[in-house]
Amino acid sequence: xxxxxxxxxxxxxxxxxxxxxxxxxxxxxxxxxxxxxxxxxxxxxxxxxxxxxxxxxxxxxxxxxxxxxxxxxxxxxxxxxxxxxxxxxxxxxxxxxxxxxxxxxxxxxxxxxxxxxxxxxxxxxxxxxxxxxxxxxxxxxxxxxxxxxxxxxxxxxxxxxxxxxxxxxxxxxxxxxxxxxxxxxxxxxxxxxxxxxxxxxxxxxxxxxxxxxxxxxxxxxxxxxxxxxxxxxxxxxxxxxxxxxxxxxxxxxxxxxxxxxxxxxxxxxxxxxxxxxxxxxxxxxxxxxxxxxxxxxxxxxxxxxxxxxxxxxxxxxxxxxxxxxxxxxxxxxxxxxxxxxxxx
Amino acid sequence: xxxxxxxxxxxxxxxxxxxxxxxxxxxxxxxxxxxxxxxxxxxxxxxxxxxxxxxxxxxxxxxxxxxxxxxxxxxxxxxxxxxxxxxxxxxxxxxxxxxxxxxxxxxxxxxxxxxxxxxxxxxxxxxxxxxxxxxxxxxxxxxxxxxxxxxxxxxxxxxxxxxxxxxxxxxxxxxxxxxxxxxxxxxxxxxxxxxxxxxxxxxxxxxxxxxxxxxxxxxxxxxxxxxxxxxxxxxxxxxxxxxxxxxxxxxxxxxx
Numbered sequence: 001x002x003x004x005x006x007x008x009x010x011x012x013x014x015x016x017x018x019x020x021x022x023x024x025x026x027x028x029x030x031x032x033x034x035x036x037x038x039x040x041x042x043x044x045x046x047x048x049x050x051x052x053x054x055x056x057x058x059x060x061x062x063x064x065x066x067x068x069x070x071x072x073x074x075x076x077x078x079x080x081x082x083x084x085x086x087x088x089x090x091x092x093x094x095x096x097x098x099x100x101x102x103x104x105x106x107x108x109x110x111x112x113x114x115x116x117x118x119x120x121x122x123x124x125x126x127x128x129x130x131x132x133x134x135x136x137x138x139x140x141x142x143x144x145x146x147x148x149x150x151x152x153x154x155x156x157x158x159x160x161x162x163x164x165x166x167x168x169x170x171x172x173x174x175x176x177x178x179x180x181x182x183x184x185x186x187x188x189x190x191x192x193x194x195x196x197x198x199x200x201x202x203x204x205x206x207x208x209x210x211x212x213x214x215x216x217x218x219x220x221x222x223x224x225x226x227x228x229x230x231x232x233x234x235x236x237x238x239x240x241x242x243x244x245x246x247x248x249x250x251x252x253x254x255x256x257x258x259x260x261x262x263x264x265x266x267x268x269x270x271x272x273x274x275x276x277x278x279x280x281x282x283x284x285x286x287x288x289x290x291x292x293x294x295x296x297x298x299x300x301x302x303x304x305x306x307x308x309x310x311x312x313x314x315x316x317x318x319x320x321x322x323x324x325x326x327x328x329x330x331x332x333x334x335x336x337x338x339x340x341x342x343x344x
Numbered sequence: 345x346x347x348x349x350x351x352x353x354x355x356x357x358x359x360x361x362x363x364x365x366x367x368x369x370x371x372x373x374x375x376x377x378x379x380x381x382x383x384x385x386x387x388x389x390x391x392x393x394x395x396x397x398x399x400x401x402x403x404x405x406x407x408x409x410x411x412x413x414x415x416x417x418x419x420x421x422x423x424x425x426x427x428x429x430x431x432x433x434x435x436x437x438x439x440x441x442x443x444x445x446x447x448x449x450x451x452x453x454x455x456x457x458x459x460x461x462x463x464x465x466x467x468x469x470x471x472x473x474x475x476x477x478x479x480x481x482x483x484x485x486x487x488x489x490x491x492x493x494x495x496x497x498x499x500x501x502x503x504x505x506x507x508x509x510x511x512x513x514x515x516x517x518x519x520x521x522x523x524x525x526x527x528x529x530x531x532x533x534x535x536x537x538x539x540x541x542x543x544x545x546x547x548x549x550x551x552x553x554x555x556x557x558x559x560x561x562x563x564x565x566x567x568x569x570x571x572x573x574x575x576x577x578x579x580x581x582x583x584x585x586x587x588x589x590x591x592x593x594x595x596x597x598x599x600x
Contacts, residue, residue, distance in 0.1 A: 206450070209439075209443060209446065209447055209450070210447075210450065212436065212438075212439055212443070213436055213439075213447050213450075216436040216437060216438055216439060217434050217435070217436055217437075219399065219430055219434060220430055220434025220435070220436065221436075221447075222399065222418045222419070223397050223399065223418055223422060223427075223428040223430060223434070224422060224447050224448060224450050224451070224510075224514075225418070225419040225422030225423055225450050225451030225514075226419065226447075226450060227417070227419045
């Protein structure tokens with residue numbers, strides 16, 4: 001074999017694994033979109049096959065998924081922690097409720113306002129909080145959850161105090177021919193899809209790369225020119241925005257808000273659910289939403305006296321079996337199934 | 345020392361909390377020069393680099409090509425073209441090699457040039473950053489074969505190459521290298537220093553390198569400073585420091 005040919009062959013061999021890997025990457029990306037499309041089709045079909053209560057449950061899964069999507073951005077992608085996201089959820093819920101209650105605002109119009117208010121609040125609270133790290137940050141965000149909800153009880157004239165506010169639900173337009181629960185479900189589904197696309201786009205951008213850099217190595221990110229406080233605060237505000245939007249849809253779905261619905265447990269459950277769902281993963285928020293919706297009611301069925309105990313044990317069990325969350329477990333299972341199928 | 349120095353540091357003091365580490369360091373580095381900072385553990389070598397890149401609060405004066413850098417934030421300093429390869433490499437482990445490299449160009453203004461837009465057939469032309477990716481590949485061919493690989497799966501030497509390659513993505517005017525030989529096999533270290541020398545020669549990049557391996561550092565540097573307990577105790581050309589065996593031996597604790 002002549003010299004140059006040998007060199008080319010060597011180069012080709014060196015390049016081959018890269019090409020193979022990138023092809024595999026494209027394939028997985030395409031598979032991901034196919035899975036999403038199938039999921040969406042199923043999601044559109046499901047409400048016509050299920051009883052209204054099941055439809056309501058699925059709607060709540062979507063509501064939680066939107067909130068968890070925001071939390072995933074902050075915890076999974078930016079590597080920060082928040083023990084107070086229930087507060088932003090509450091702000092969105094109350095924001096929407098007050099607008100509907102006081103000014104008869106159409107339900108849908110309250111969504112951008114609620115999201116914007118939550119974003120602004122996230123920015124204002126994130127600015128000082130995001131200068132802190134680890135435990136200190138956890139404590140400050142915990143404080144947000146502790147003071148914001150009792151605050152809601154204070155301004156009774158506007159918030160209805162501890163009695164809360166009862167509201168009408170959005171009425172499905174006649175042309176859709178949908179029942180109320182189905183209409184609510186599709187509203188929630190639309191918000192979820194938009195939220196997913198938004199988060200996906202955000203993470204694929206330069207900003208997403210900056211967040212990952214902050215998460216993986218703060219010092220290196222800093223010398224690379226990433227302004228830590230800026231990006232952390234931005235991540236906090238965005239995740240508050242998603243929580244606020246979720247809270248707003250929650251108000252539409254439940255038609256009632258009261259301070260007790262947004263107790264500290266909500267914040268903790270949100271954080272637990274995204275960890276269980278799978279931090280930093282694509283499907284984590286959805287799996288977390290399923291977990292948040294169904295596991296408490298399942299544990300209620302298992303043992304009526306101590307649903308909390310079962311819920312806690314299940315969290316421990318999931319973390320033990322799947323330290324990367326349900327999303328990681330699903331990925332692992334898919335891989336081993338494909339491997340078995342290939343062998344046969 | 346050069347009259348019209350590119351980097352001048354005057355009476356630099358820095359520390360962490362109450363603990364002062366640098367007690368008035370002054371030095372000057374000419375454009376396109378390689379300057380080695382030598383000295384025992386705890387002398388303040390790393391702190392000096394961190395002070396230059398804005399990661400610790402400083403008092404004193406730091407000027408790069410006349411522009412005042414003292415008291416600036418790290419991102420401002422990075423925008424001025426200072427790339428810092430931190431001790432321990434600072435790899436973003438879960439990200440791919442390519443993502444790591446592209447993060448190096450994070451503050452570049454020309455990261456999205458017109459050529460980066462899709463042409464009529466939907467193909468992406470190379471942006472300036474893509475061109476620099478190629479440039480880094482010519483220095484470190486091994487990175488090219490690992491572009492889509494997770495950076496955490498690279499060997500120590502490859503990670504150090506990645507760290508330097510990432511710094512080059514900034515098109516730095518000043519490159520700060522903190523112990524590039526740390527934990528690497530002698531062969532790999534030699535290869536790294538050869539590449540640093542090549543970068544310096546081809547791109548006229550000014551380099552400040554902190555190194556325990558004095559022999560290697562002096563082999564590529566034009567000038568060197570020996571730091572001890574936060575003060576410069578010995579300065580001179582690389583040859584002088586190498587020749588001044590006795591002084592070097594007493595300050596460095598080993599033969600150069």
